[in-house]
Amino acid sequence: MVEFYRPQTLEEALQIRAEKHATPLAGGTDLLVRYRNWAGTLPKLSNSVVYVGHLPELGGIGVSGNGVGPEIRIGAAVTYSELLAHPSIPEILKRASWELSAPGLRNIATLVGNICNASPAADAVCALYVLDAEVEISGPKEPRRVPLHEFIQGPGKTVLKNNELVTAVYLPSSSLPITAYHKVGTRRANALSKLSFCGVAKLESGSVAGVAIAVGAVAPTVVRSREIEQRITGLRLDDIEASMADIMAGYDELIKPIDDQRSTAVYRKQTAHGLIERFLREEIRGAS
Numbered sequence: 688m689v690e691f692y693r694p695q696t697l698e699e700a701l702q703i704r705a706e707k708h709a710t711p712l713a714g715g716t717d718l719l720v721r722y723r724n725w726a727g728t729l730p731k732l733s734n735s736v737v738y739v740g741h742l743p744e745l746g747g748i749g750v751s752g753n754g755v756g757p758e759i760r761i762g763a764a765v766t767y768s769e770l771l772a773h774p775s776i777p778e779i780l781k782r783a784s785w786e787l788s789a790p791g792l793r794n795i796a797t798l799v800g801n802i803c804n805a806s807p808a809a810d811a812v813c814a815l816y817v818l819d820a821e822v823e824i825s826g827p828k829e830p831r832r833v834p835l836h837e838f839i840q841g842p843g844k845t846v847l848k849n850n851e852l853v854t855a856v857y858l859p860s861s862s863l864p865i866t867a868y869h870k871v872g873t874r875r876a877n878a879l880s881k882l883s884f885c886g887v888a889k890l891e892s893g894s895v896a897g898v899a900i901a902v903g904a905v906a907p908t909v910v911r912s913r914e915i916e917q918r919i920t921g922l923r924l925d926d927i928e929a930s931m932a933d934i935m936a937g938y939d940e941l942i943k944p945i946d947d948q949r950s951t952a953v954y955r956k957q958t959a960h961g962l963i964e965r966f967l968r969e970e971i972r973g974a975s
């Protein structure tokens with residue numbers, strides 16, 4: 688029989704994870720949809736469930752100094768509405784949260800649910816990639832921090848063990864103030880993305896002093912290449928065009944979309960290329 692647990696503390700939740708291997712439940716907007724049943728009937732869950740959305744240890748957004756600059760800690764039960772209301776959340780994550788679904792869902796769905804679901808089309812994950820986010824995992828041993836791109840291994844796959852929980856997300860201080868976010872979907876609200884694009888950058892004296900680009904839903908995990916970003920960094924704005932073919936050849940190797948019910952591989956590839964080029968040609972320049 689499927690059991691439902693509502694622990695009072697993180698310690699109790701971890702004990703339930705360790706003993707029962709119960710599936711964590713936060714907002715339920717992915718999990719309960721995945722196991723949906725006929726209208727009016729309970730979800731068809733195959734495993735016991737442990738609710739974590741109310742745990743005080745998983746709530747709240749904290750800002751602290753880490754020696755380099757402010758670091759933001761987002762608790763695993765924090766919803767998109769809470770992110771949007773907080774003054775320290777970086778613009779790119781707010782843009783992605785704002786365009787995610789609709790207000791009712793943003794009031795209950797969590798950022799960490801988006802991460803743990805590990806969908807290549809997860810909009811907030813795309814933003815977290817350009818922010819160099821780290822995931823805090825708690826379990827029987829001391830909590831550990833794992834870079835997001837290592838935490839997510841593939842569609843629906845993470846490094847989380849069945850006796851662990853994600854307890855927070857950390858964002859290091861970001862020094863890239865130029866922000867571009869584009870969600871390509873069928874409708875303005877309540878539509879999963881055909882693809883999503885996040886770009887952040889910084890200019891100094893007409894040259895790119897730093898850049899991070901991520902594209903979601905065009906490969907098994909969000910695409911980000913630090914190697915290509917290094918090639919872009921240092922280029923003068925006027926010289927980007929001359930390097931564009933080389934840059935896009937690099938991204939072409941990584942952008943390997945599929946056809947599915949939301950879009951075609953051809954559309955996703957062309958649109959991803961177009962958005963990267965637009966960011967480098969126009970959006971960075973527009974901010975100078």
Ligand SMILES: Cc1cc2nc3c(=O)[nH]c(=O)nc-3n(C[C@H](O)[C@H](O)[C@H](O)COP(=O)(O)OP(=O)(O)OC[C@H]3O[C@@H](n4cnc5c(N)ncnc54)[C@H](O)[C@@H]3O)c2cc1C
Nearest residue numbers: 711713714715716717718787788797800801803809810853
């Ligand atoms: C109508 C609708 C529209 C949507 N639109 C969008 C959209 O535009 N963009 C988008 O990216 N997504 C969208 N989604 C998907 C979903 O809302 C998001 O992925 C959301 O962030 C999931 O959060 P949640 O708290 O509901 O997660 P849940 O459904 O509670 O959990 C999701 C997964 O994370 C695991 N999990 C949750 N918390 C923890 C934890 N602390 N530790 C370990 N594992 C945990 C669960 O076991 C499950 O596997 C939409 C969903 C619906 C129903």
